[in-house]
Amino acid sequence: MKQSIPIWKKTGTTALVALMLTMPIAQAQSVAAPVSPATATYTMPTSMAAQSNTAQSNLAQAKAQEMIEALMANYGVTGAQYAIRDGGKLVLSGGTTLDDEGNKQQIEAGSMFGIGSISKMYVTAATMMLADEGKVDIDQPLTTYLPNFKMADERYKQITVRMLMNHSAGLYGSHYKNTILMDDNDTQNIDQLLNKLSKERLKSDPGEYSVYANDGFQLLELLVEQVSGMSYSEFLQQRVSEPLGLTATKTPLDTFDRSRLEPLRLPGLSNQLPTENANILGTGGVYSTAEELTSFSEVLIGKHPELLSSTSANAMLQPEYRNGVWVPETKNAFGYGLGWDSVDLEPFGDYGIRAATKGGDTIMYHSALISLPDHDISIALVSAGGSSVFNTTAATNILLQYLKQTGTITSISPEPTFEKPVQQKMPETMNQYAGLYATVGETRTIAIKDGKIEMPAMMSDLIPAQAYVYTGEQQFTSEDGRTILAFDKQTNGHTYVRIRSDLVFPGIGHARMAFYELQKLDKNPLDASVAKVWKQREGKSYYALDEKINSFFYISPSILTKTVKLDASGGYANGTQIVDADHAVNVAEIPVMNGRDAFDLDFSRQNGVEYLQADGRTYVSEDAVSKLSGGHHSVVTIPASGNARWFNVPDHAAGKQMTVKLPANAGFVVYDKDDTPLALSAATGANTAVLPKGGKVVFGGKAGDVLNIRLEKK
The missing domain is CATH 2.40.128 (Lipocalin)
Structure with a gap:
């Protein structure tokens, strides 16, 4: 499966977010061009290497090498690192990375990766540590510990701490605006979260079912800070990193050597990308290494009772997903515990082994952690490029090989085969x-x-x-x-x-x-006047105005664009139910995965321009997107609102080189007609770009910034 299509060509809003920060399933396919297969090099602890003199004892290492090579050859991975810990001892560790010339080389064990939603395990554990101390009762309402938490829906008072950890609170899902930034640890998202939630409603009754919700873990972050009296980063340092001797487990708000972070690369860009800061710490902002992840996994399965009691660790491993509406399946990659994506991960159940897993994705980093609580074994696989599902799949095969190598299982079942179905008469x-x-x-x-x-x-x-x-x-x-x-x-x-x-x-x-x-869905007949207004919006695109220009989301412009799509009857738009001429509300109450990150559509007008409020962002109609000046010199000024400014590339400017004199922290992104980003000034530092026919340019910066533009024939 050749994954040469970059992330922005494969990923829509729902798709990326379902992968991102769980991100439990691979919706963002690849963020880097595939590389040619080559022999990778690996490191192993001396104790393991000394035992690896036979082909049998090298099975796990060989499988790890095979998986890393496959990920780098076919799945867009530019660097990967793995580790297995057994009985508290590191027994296997290694990985491969690319240098600036694209050559493969051995990775450092201390190279740090963003671990995305594995971060949820840290904030869940932190909450349970406070529960161990009697400071938190996870079955009490969240308002007990966050009295400022309010919503425009009286049901919010029923939300307990447990519901945040098992994804059943009924929250819409995620506030992502200005969260994943380049070399920027802006905390505006968490700072504004309670205010944003105060204006929103729930999509379901608290506890009715579990569906992935990132905002719940942001609320847990605030709870930890409120109850402990420490910043969340300080709590992790004092209560996790220092006791375990971890030196690479950090957040974007910590001070550490950023050169330790695994380089990020995109096809078509020769330089490394800036540091990716996921400023949603409880949801997906932690950095770590594969080795340190397996060390932390010992806490999660109750092997460090001085940090987290075995009672709390066991509570986290319970099948919380069964408490509400759920798919009637016994073999699944999903099955939420407290924090965990699955507490009975297949195919380990086929071998009589209980396995828990957590995957994680930011835009650029991806991770997987699998723990076997009854065997005190864990594996972590982290990467730049790829996806958490790919990592989890590869880690599963490495771990099965290790279990066979150590005699825990006698054989590995072959992959299932399938035949073309035979159709039967349908009732x-x-x-x-x-x-x-x-x-x-x-x-x-x-x-x-x-x-x-x-x-x-x-x-x-x-x-x-x-x-x-x-x-x-x-x-x-x-x-x-x-x-x-x-x-x-x-x-x-x-x-x-x-x-x-x-x-x-x-x-x-x-x-x-x-x-x-x-x-x-039920039918939703509309008044003729309401239907007419929505019909006029059919097919129109709306562009995000309030995303910082150094956001990684500009790599995937579908995240920052909403295109109105009506169903054939005209009563629904983008999966929301139309209620009047300017409002449509989410109706999706779908457990497991596809009901996550819901949004309403709220339209308004100002000075003849139509705006859309959705998923916490403000969007402007394509009708208000004017053409970029095709003159030799022009000026773009960032308005007092600080909003970005979008422009269409006129035909007479296509093919010309644009040079922009940029104030500090200002920038631009150029897209072609298919919305593929061709130039990202915040990522490359360059202030020039060739304008494509039918493309778009978005400029951003601080309120009042003046960007001077010069166009010249190339």
Whole structure:
């Protein structure tokens, strides 16, 4: 599976966010160009190396080398590091990175990576440490510890601390604005979170079901600070890093040698990217190494009772996801505990082994941690480029090989095989499931014809577009035999499309996943005048104004663009239910994954310009995006609001070289007609770019900044 398509060509808003900061599943495919396979080099602890004189004892090391090579050759990884800890001892460690010339070389064990949502395990553990001290009761309302926490929905008073940790609080999901920045530790997001939440409602009853919600762990960060009296970074340093002797576990707010961070690279850019600061510490802001992650995993499975009691560690490992609405599947990559993505990760259950896992992704860094609590074994695999799902899949295969090597299991089961399904006669009752469905961000019409359903690609093309035929037992099977589609009428009154799939990642393995993909919708007839207003918005794009120009989100412009898409009946827009001419509200109440990061659409007008409020950002209509001046000299001024300014590239300016005199902290991004970023001044430091035909340019900076622009024939 050649992953030469960069992240911005593969990832939509829902897709990136589902990967990012869990980010439990690989929605952002690749952030770097694939590299040619080459022999990687690895380091091992001396004690392990001394025992590795036979082919048998080298099985795990060989498998690790095989996985790293595959990740770097085919999955956009530019640097990766792994470690296995067994019984408190480091038994395997190594990895590979690229130098500035693109050559592979041995990675340093102390090279640091952003670990994305594995950071959630730290804030969960921190909360449980306070519970051990009697300072927090996780079944008490959050307002007990954060009295300033309020929402425009009285149900917020029912949210407990536990619900934040098991993703069941009912929050919309994530506030990402200005969170992942280049060389910038701006804390505005966490500083403004309580104020933003005070104006929002819940999407479901607290405790009704679990669906990934990053904001819950930001609230836990605030709780830890409030109860402990320390900053969150100080708490981690004093209560985790110092006792464990960790020197690489840091946050963007800490002072440390940034040169230790694994370099970040993008195709087409010769220079390394600036440091990535994920300024959402509780959700995804921690840096670490593979070795230090496995050390911290000892805390999570109760091996350091002086830091976290075994009672609390065991509580974190309980199947919290079963307390609410959930897919009726026993083999799955998802199954939330407290903090954990899964507390019964497959395929380890097939071997009678309990496994817990947490994956994590920022924009550029990706990570996986798997712990076997009953065996005191853990593996971590961190990377620059790729995705957490790829890392988790590779780490699973390395760990299985280690378990075989040490005699814990006798053999490794072969990967499953699948056959083309045999269609059966479908009962007429199945036709009741045809109709309009939604997920966050979109609606789909499901038609059932002659016992067959045509489905588009799912999970960012990890499940390809194909036909599903009825195969009995109220199920439809995909053409390739790997995916089962069914319909569930759940206890909350909703009907869902349930997906069970065995995903194949050539060269690194496969993963079992079960989730609800879509939720059936009722008809939503509109008044003619309301329908007319929305019809005029159909297909229009709206561009984010309040994202800092040094944000990594500009690498993936689909995050910063909303394009209005109505369903065929016109009653829904981007998966939201239209309620009047200017407002549409989220209706997706989908457990597991696809109900995450929901948003409403709220339109307003000022001085004849239409604006959109969604997911905590302000967007401006494409109607207000003017053409960039094609003259030799022009000026762009950042308005008093500090908002970015978007421009279309006029045909007569295409092909010309733009040179911009930039004030400090100002910058620009140039996109081609397909929204691929061609120039990012904050990333490269360059102030010139060739303007593409049909492209766009966005300028940003501080209020009042004046950017002087010169255009010349190239």
